[in-house]
Amino acid sequence: MTTRDIDRRSPLLRTAGSTVLIATVAGLAIFGIAAAAGADFRVRPPGSDAVMDINAVAVAVTIILTTALGWAVVTLARRVGRPSLRAIGVIAAVFAVISVAMPLGAEGDAAARLVLAALHLVTGAIFVAGVELLRRRMPSGDHA
Helix, strand or coil: CCHHHHHHHCHHHHHHHHHHHHHHHHHHHHHHHHHHCCCCCEEECCCCCCCEECCHHHHHHHHHHHHHHHHHHHHHHHHHCCCCHHHHHHHHHHHHHHHCHHHHHCEECHHHHHHHHHHHHHHHHHHHHHHHHHHHHCCCCCCC
């Protein structure tokens, strides 16, 4: 079996990998521009006394883990019951919007909090776009 055979057989794996990569690169670009512009990424999460010093490694790891977890949920859900990919995309979009509350509720530099909130939305939008792309790539009748 060649790499080309695996690629043709696994639109989910190909889409998931691309989505994780694109989300990570986009997130790091946004973070890098904001950091270069002087945003102070030392924030205190809601309900915590500890100050987090968010850096590019933390951003990349968080994006990779959350998008990979999202794709693991998609994979598991599709193996268990074949749910609608459109419904999964809607749920993911709602989750991304709700998750914005965390950085917006943190204490710290306003610009940094807005950038962190934007990262949630951008990463979520890229994930949702990946789910929609997968839905369109699936054989007819398998992508409701």
